[in-house]
Amino acid sequence: MKNRLPELRADHGESQADLAAAVEVTRQTINAVERERYDPSLELALDLADYYGTTVEDIFQRES
Amino acid sequence: MTTTATDPGTYRTTYTALWAIGAIAFAGLIVAGLPFVGALAFFFAAAAAIGISTQSKTVMFDERDEAVFGDAGRWTIAIVGIASGVVFPTMTALRALGRVEWPLWFTHLAYFVAGLFAVWLAMVLLARYQR
Numbered sequence: 001m002k003n004r005l006p007e008l009r010a011d012h013g014e015s016q017a018d019l020a021a022a023v024e025v026t027r028q029t030i031n032a033v034e035r036e037r038y039d040p041s042l043e044l045a046l047d048l049a050d051y052y053g054t055t056v057e058d059i060f061q062r063e064s
Numbered sequence: 065m066t067t068t069a070t071d072p073g074t075y076r077t078t079y080t081a082l083w084a085i086g087a088i089a090f091a092g093l094i095v096a097g098l099p100f101v102g103a104l105a106f107f108f109a110a111a112a113a114i115g116i117s118t119q120s121k122t123v124m125f126d127e128r129d130e131a132v133f134g135d136a137g138r139w140t141i142a143i144v145g146i147a148s149g150v151v152f153p154t155m156t157a158l159r160a161l162g163r164v165e166w167p168l169w170f171t172h173l174a175y176f177v178a179g180l181f182a183v184w185l186a187m188v189l190l191a192r193y194q195r
Contacts, residue, residue, distance in 0.1 A: 020123070021123075024126070025123055025126040025127065026073075026076070026123055026125070026126050026129070027073070028073075029126050038128050038131070041127050043127075
């Protein structure tokens, strides 16, 4: 699944470790999501959307 | 990139290493003729690992780890299932034809595989009940 996580994270000047700590997952999970190797659970997707004050659809898009 | 003692990665590595060291010490000391010491070593390593997991204020394992463990478990059951579905009937047929001996360890292995799938079936039923 494509996502805007690297872009959002860069805009906020955060490291993967910072974001991981904020949403209570490991840095490896954030890295895997950003590299599109792991699709997060609905709960994590909602946590990420809440953290950046946006919607899940704004962060994640289906592969066309 | 440097790591510190409080890095989540350090906790994960230490936790995993302690379980591995405990298991290796257990097996090694049994082989060395010291089973009681082996069991003690395993208990100490396990207690240390559990202590780290309870003391850690960082996330050591998360949903991705659960997904990885789930995939690994599924693949293991599939491999053991396919292998036993081929090996045990073949060995039984060859034994019935008098072509192979059926060693005692093979009987133990067959019981272990049967027990493993009994546990798996029970877990399937439990998982279905919970959903």
